[in-house]
Amino acid sequence: MKLSDVVSILNAEVICGQTRLEREVHAVFASDLMSDVLTIDSEKLLLVTGLVNIQTIRTSEMSDIKNIVLVRNKKASPEMIELAEENRMVIIQCSYSMFRACGLLFRHGVEPVY
Amino acid sequence: MRFEYNIEAGNFSKAGDASSSFKKILKQLNVDPQIIKRIVVSLYEGEVNIVAHANGGKAICEVDTNLVRIHLVDVGPGIPDINKAMQAGYSTASARVREMGFGAGMGLQNIKNNADILNIQSEVGVGTELEIIVNLPKAG
Ligand SMILES: Nc1ncnc2c1ncn2[C@@H]1O[C@H](COP(=O)(O)OP(=O)(O)OP(=O)(O)O)[C@@H](O)[C@H]1O
Numbered sequence: 395m396k397l398s399d400v401v402s403i404l405n406a407e408v409i410c411g412q413t414r415l416e417r418e419v420h421a422v423f424a425s426d427l428m429s430d431v432l433t434i435d436s437e438k439l440l441l442v443t444g445l446v447n448i449q450t451i452r453t454s455e456m457s458d459i460k461n462i463v464l465v466r467n468k469k470a471s472p473e474m475i476e477l478a479e480e481n482r483m484v485i486i487q488c489s490y491s492m493f494r495a496c497g498l499l500f501r502h503g504v505e506p507v508y
Numbered sequence: 509m510r511f512e513y514n515i516e517a518g519n520f521s522k523a524g525d526a527s528s529s530f531k532k533i534l535k536q537l538n539v540d541p542q543i544i545k546r547i548v549v550s551l552y553e554g555e556v557n558i559v560a561h562a563n564g565g566k567a568i569c570e571v572d573t574n575l576v577r578i579h580l581v582d583v584g585p586g587i588p589d590i591n592k593a594m595q596a597g598y599s600t601a602s603a604r605v606r607e608m609g610f611g612a613g614m615g616l617q618n619i620k621n622n623a624d625i626l627n628i629q630s631e632v633g634v635g636t637e638l639e640i641i642v643n644l645p646k647a648g
């Protein structure tokens with residue numbers, strides 16, 4: 395699935411990486427636990443998270459995760475967006491809950507990691 | 509080549525700066541991305557542990573032709589029972605650390621899984637030292 399599809403399925407807003415929405419994602423991992431995210435080894439991953447702070451972006455940087463959905467209208471800080479931009483990431487912000495966002499993506503055929 | 513980074517206790521806005529800088533260096537050296545990930549995830553786990561649990565410290569990263577060696581040295585409080593600390597799920601992280609998305613008790617195990625060698629030494633009241641080694645395959 396393309397990130398642009400993710401944006402329309404989640405009725406979401408792109409706050410970083412508007413020009414990179416052609417990118418494909420093959421799997422989704424959803425967690426608020428950065429310790430858990432750091433154990434994932436998966437290509438073309440989309441991270442869905444409700445944890446919104448600079449460590450969300452740092453953890454993604456270390457884990458080579460380039461695509462992030464922030465749920466429940468949580469707003470990324472300018473510092474987060476700057477770091478994300480530096481790493482050519484895409485950040486998508488939606489108002490849906492974690493459950494709803496994941497449910498919709500699953501229904502549209504995106505694979506889980508486990 | 510040897511690179512040294514200071515790690516401040518409790519400063520979560522800077523946690524990851526060392527790992528990020530070292531990652532850039534490894535990229536410039538054309539290290540395989542899969543191996544870079546194993547190295548920087550290990551370093552980052554260790555760095556966050558110093559920010560979260562210790563009174564500050566440093567990371568010393570050495571790049572050799574066939575391996576990367578990382579020393580994470582902090583100035584206390586030390587780990588009373590290393591076996592227990594290594595157990596998945598064991599954590600003494602504060603509420604503040606948990607708010608930052610850490611404190612699941614998975615970090616040391618994750619370092620062990622990513623590193624070729626992990627040595628931990630710790631003395632209560634003195635400090636903790638981690639040695640992390642990741643082998644680099646021969647070029648070509
Ligand atoms: N540098 C350190 N100094 C003092 N104690 C430490 C240090 N590193 C780890 N510990 C102790 O070992 C425990 C386990 O560490 P580990 O990294 O596995 O989990 P965590 O940091 O609690 O959570 P996570 O890494 O999953 O976010 C910590 O909760 C802490 O009690």
Ligand SMILES: [Mg+2]
Pocket residue numbers: 553556557610611614615616
């Ligand atoms: Mg840890």
